[in-house]
Amino acid sequence: MSRLFEGAHHINSVEVNITEVRGNYYESPPASDGALQLLQPHIAAGALHNSEDRCDAPKCHPETRTAVQENILGWAVHDAGSEGGSVKNVMWITGPAGTGKTAIAGSIAETCKERGILAGAFFFSSFSGDARRRSKRYLVPTLAYQLVRLECFRDVSREVELAIRQDPAIFEQRLEDQLETLILRPLRAWRHSVETPVPDPMVIIIDGLDECQAPRPETEGRAVPRRDEDEQLEILEALQQLVIHAAFPLRILLLSRPEPVIRRFFAHTIGFYHEIFLDDKYDPDSDIALFLRAKFAEIRLRNPAIPTSWPSEDVIRLLVKMASGQFIYVATVIRFVDGPSRNPQLLLKQVLETGMRSDPDSPNPLAPLDLLYTAIMNRSPDPRLLATWLAIIEADLEEGPYTSVSFIGWSVDVSPRSAFFWRALLCSYPGEADSLLENVSSLMAIPPRDDFNTEFHFYHRSFGEFLNSPRRCTSLYISNKMRDSLLQVRAVQVLKGNGPAFSLAATEEAVVFYTRFLQVFVARKVFCDAFVIPSLKADFLACDSSWWMQKLSEVPGVTYLGQNMTSGFLYPWLDSMHIYCNLFFCHSVCKHWRRGAERFARDNGRFVPGPLWLIHACVVRNHREILARMGRKDAYYRPWPSGLAIPYAKFGEDAESSPRSSRA
Template sequence: MSNTNYFQGASNCPIQNLHLTNPGCSRGLDEAFKHLHKSIAEDSAHNSADRHNAPKCHQDTRKAVQGEIHGWIKDGDDDAEPVKILHLTGPAGTGKTAIAGSIADTCDEKGLLAGSFFFASFAASETRRSKRYLVATLTYHLIFPLNDNHPLRCAILLAVQKDPSIFKRRLKDQFKFLLVKPFSNTRHQFDTSTLPKVFIIDGLDEAEGAHSRQPGRDAHEVRLEKEADQTEILDALLYATNSSTFPFRIIVASRPERVIETFFRDHANHVTRKVFLDDKYDPDSDISLFLKAKFVEIRRRYRLPASWPSEPDIQGLVDNASGQFIYAATVIRFLQSGKLPNPKALLGRLLDPGTAKPSELGALAPLDLLYTRILESSPDPLLAVQWFWVINYVSEWGEGALFVKQLLEDDDGQAEYLLENLASLVSIPPIEDQSQSGYHFYHKSFLDFLSDRSRCGEGIDCAFVAGERLLVERCVKIVLNKSPTATTSESQKRTFLKEFVLFPWLDFMFRSPLSEELGRCDVGWWVHFMVTEVGEDSWDPSTGHSPTSWFLEIHQACPFGAPRDCLPYCKHWRSGTLRAFREWGWNVPNVVALFRAALRPANDLSESDYYSFARYFRARDVPRSSDIPATHSTRYSADEEYEITLDLLSAMFSCLPADWRDRLERSMIRCSFPWCGWTDIIEEIKGGLGIEVPDVPIVRHQDEDDECPNYYSSDSDSDNASEISNT
């Protein structure tokens, strides 16, 4: 190749239409890509393992609606009034998620799918319920298949590199800096027709607020927070599609919830195409096709005659479905998963001619009747419904089916006895997988049914609500017996108890009279178990996963500002905890620290409060081994020393100024929590009562090491006696 320099001596040479491609633009962006990946919800993708059994359209069904949507994706620009958003909506059970999933699969195969996010409120993982993972996930899906040096990929990762906190920003800004601006800035550097065309977002109505499942939250506040998050998602989508250079279409599938319908009507009507799943798309014919195809499989499996079921039977099921594919899918699951392989008999029960006509009962009545009859196939339907309440609660914590069984079973095999005939409603993992995989409900509409007395009836409604009491009963029994009720091996028992102590078992105690039973438990044994079997590294004071958080939570139902009036089980638990830690050679909070804790209602403490209070408990530098015997706090209802401490706390409260609450709140604004500040008043009280123990407030800094000043109470009883004698 010639080395001739054609520009030697040249200057001021204009060059037009120059495009420079940097083959090394991806260098240094690996960390940005990793950061992006950490911020996504992997299980929300249309083809994630979490959705392996998600509903999909049968190959011969929903052709009309799928054809309309595919036509809009490919040729929507040719419409008289082109729009970039398609809202797929319709009543519960009409197949929205199945259609969205099938559309996503087809688009993925054809290279048309830019990204997908399938919200699911029943999923164990928070990531499928929260808005915070949406934009990152869609962005990741878009750039993952692109070449490392693709201009759009590089521009997006540069934005992440420039601002690693982008995923903490509001959704509109995430769309702006991760999708809208990068495409606008790079669209002349590559053939934009090679990009995929559509993002698919399913189950928008199932997106929830970040803390919506915290125990004790007001239901109205939870609903408002949920609606606000859904509105923010829609606002961000509208912002993106309003950009003239934004090339992608967006499909949003949801139930016709008020806040969503209002947004599309009032703010996005001009850019939205609405597809409502009603009779226009002839769901009855599709349901009939689906049922006939599935009955062929059932006949083949059980070697049934070709005449079964009859055409009138199939039509009866179609009529009962009232356009709801979930009804048809649930019928088939019920026939295929019954304890006895007798689908003919089971179908006969579903088609009992004594059933009232759907037109007389409302659109959801056939589905409700189906759920009711399936529940009745359990040998104890009402107890099964109580189990469902617990399963729904426990699933939020990601516990496996084995944990639920050990938590709830009175006898070996009770779970199979109760739930075997209900496998069409709840997925039951195989025995060998139950320690890792949990129960999960096939469809949210079943939980809607259980939660609505007008649909499920008084008996089922009362049973579902009683699930909370069942959970409390089982937790109390386990705490008293230090073991699950059903027989289990020693190793399984130890594994279960390790999971149990890290489960929020105290959350519902304070609303139940059964909480009094905690006054009979062996507190010292549980502290011993937490120290020796679980270990401090697994303790999380902010979530109830430690003895120190139990110490605070057990006080929630006690009268505020009246230490002498603490409930008996609170006295028993707190005195037992302090005694157990002392016997273990730990430092524990002195009377001033307990006074600081009592200045705030136990149910008004923040996460930082829990962490701060935990620092009053510290192990001394002494040998600790599992050979040290567990203490036995059941010998006392509340030990004498703790009773004296309560007397002293009451005396300290009586010395507070009349306006102490206002003054404390003002101090709290400055110091954030009650473990620091306000020392002047506390010193006055100490001086007036002759209290000589130190008050060294906790001041938490993010980078502070774990060494704390010596503000703990002494190990010996004589020190405490001296403290009391000086009052």
């Protein structure tokens, strides 16, 4: 059989070679698994096509998207469609939001694995609970990990292990260098030594490239933070350098939205890739109709009272028209109709009534989907409050997980972004969360109340984008100011009531809530702003500060310049309260909470911030505000110099440095 990179124009024996490499994944670790052990800590396991994180990921319904899949597989096997016999080793699948790109990628991955031609896959996701799935840092190690597990590349494993042992810092280097060291160089050495034919061709699948995000400024420490577009472009440029080498016997399938940076890259690299744009050419309407008929048949089977004529073909055609080629629309419709209310006919009627209000000439192609989102949210007993909750949750998901919050030398470990915490914080009375959220289960995954670890999860990124767009969300749009206002009110209610609206029965509940509450309080300035609002100031002054000092002393994971401190929680907490004080006078709320800290310190022999610490806090804060006004985006994330200790004093030890002697 002709080799992929040896200029062959005709490949006729495809099935023979596919049979030779069928079942190419190890059922158990190979004899030499050193490379696997070295790579494993640096991979994003959730980004694998068959990961637990993707157990409910969308795939193409049987007999749908067949034309697209046939085109992709034709290119993967023998580069069908190449002009003049030239081999194009990259295919870019693109299209608008909701056209089923990830479902296609998942189905192609399964098919390629069954045929023995899947070399590896990486599914980016910007809203996954696994932060590794949104970072380029884990892309190359994850692909290398899958490659060395292939039986046909058994000898590559030894080369990868040797490369890592020679350069253990390779995982911190540029993508181009990682690809050279972990993939290209081992393949080059292997091809020069191997006697068996190259298992040609095989495919690497990278889905959701547009969802790759740059690190948060406080975790990276860059003077000028990287943009998401910079990360995506680096991936594209590194892959381009990879595929031009004859030693690279693989093809790469990329799937993404047509974002500007990605479009510009491919516009300037004409000739080395195929492109498929998911539009009417591939007749999505027929596939959507087939999908709807199959799903409605399943609903009828579970509900024998529904007549077999439901829904009519006219309804199917209307739903197809409202979908406008977007599979996300019909997938959301089915989840809604097949919801927990067990009244599919009534729910479908509501969907159709919503669709009738859609303007077919609207310049917004997502108008039918937006109307559906709006209709589902309006079924809540308080749609505006629900929208505010969702805006808070969306902001938390968009913010991304982070392991600690650092400021002025102090670091607070962050607990998981659990749905349990947001239930406890946002509820004004027991059971409010269930009442508000029960009707939006078709739009988001809602963990049970006793699940302390799982976070809320939107089924599709378009829902978060809908919430953030005043043009699309219209009457339910919640501005940042409105969102922060609810956070302020709920935070003060928790402070004044010595805990959330419902009691925290289990010790684990209390640890999760109070740890996360401390982190959110000090990390989000919106809470700190609340005590200068006249309507909330009195509530702040009415809080039992001594009780809170005792409760927060149980929060683990507070450090000062890298050293664990049993009373370290006092410093980030009081810094939050001290934010509006100046060098000469403290705000009344700050004084109130400092008195509570002093009482706690006196009773427990703990350390409390002294006057020099307060002065340092003001100076550092003013410095950071100046940097921010100068346009430094990382101003509030710049760490306090490790060589500069911040003064503190044990209560009663030194009259001059005692907090009681300080007015600053």
